[in-house]
Amino acid sequence: MDPVAPPSRRRRWRLVRALVITALLVTIGPLLALELGYQVEIARIPERPPDPPPSLPPLVVRSLGVQLFDTPDPRMTPIYPWTPFIGLARFYLGARPHLIPEELAARQVMRSAGRPQPPTKLQRLIEVAALATWISRHLSAREAISVALSQAHFAPDVVGIAAAARRFFDKSLEELDAGEIAALIAGSAGPSMYPDRPERLRAPRDALLRKLHDHGLIDEPTMQAAMERDVRRFK
Structure with missing residues (x-):
């Protein structure tokens, strides 16, 4: 029997293209879905931090940083769709979840708003996550802590x-x-x-x-x- 002929160049190109498209859908699809979900949720939530953020004495702000984060100048990086995946990877590698400035500010803003809370814990967590994401993209860590203290x-x-x-x-x-x-x-x-x-x-x-x-x-x-x-x- 004749040996099996290698695939043609056109077939190889189609295979590569299919693999690339599949990889993009698998990786980018969930990220786009998360970003879309965030945009929909944040548009639905009326609460926002004060604009401009309150200006508090530095020792007050840094004292809360020391109390909650064991550093006077905690870091805060913007939350993007891939951030949860990085957090999950760190969790599986042994890192413990901890309170972050944007979450602290979001919880205080939501609490002070006086709006009835969502009926389920999952819905409340989603609202806090959406507002924390907004805060991480618009405020610094010091501003987020100032918002939390003011609320x-x-x-x-x-x-x-x-x-x-x-x-x-x-x-x-x-x-x-x-x-x-x-x-x-x-x-x-x-x-x-x-x-x-x-x-x-x-x-x-x-x-x-x-x-x-x-x-x-x-x-x-x-x-x-x-x-x-x-x-x-x-x-």
Whole structure:
């Protein structure tokens, strides 16, 4: 029998073209679908961060960075359709999922909007993901943290760190010292600033002050002076 003849050049070209088209559909198709889904969802969501973003004192913003991200200057990169795949790859390689500035800001903006939440957890996650994506593409990490602080609930009737400074310390945000900033930032994670026993704030406040000192944001005398003061609370 004669050996099988090799495929013609035209057949080889058709095969290569089919493989290329298939590869493009497999790789680019899901990315386009994700981007389209984001555009549809973000157009449906009315919430957006304030424009322009609030301008807060640097120590306030960097203190929350230290508290939540263990760095005064957390990084934030724009979220694109391929970002979830990179995140999944990192997860399978052992990286743990963690809170990111854009997600923090998105959750606070959604909470402060007062709009009824979607009925299912999946729908809520999709809305937060869409808004976090928008924030990552339009704001810096410092602006996202400033948005989160300006929208955070420090008590049922106290929204935003500027209002919290006035309520709890009877000062403007710019007048707060390092100890008062640390108390507000540390207390924002607790139930309504520990209204019954404000002394519970001492331990988390002092822990944050030590972190601020370790990161070079405050010096030793400032840290010690702040730790020696009682945790004050104004009504």
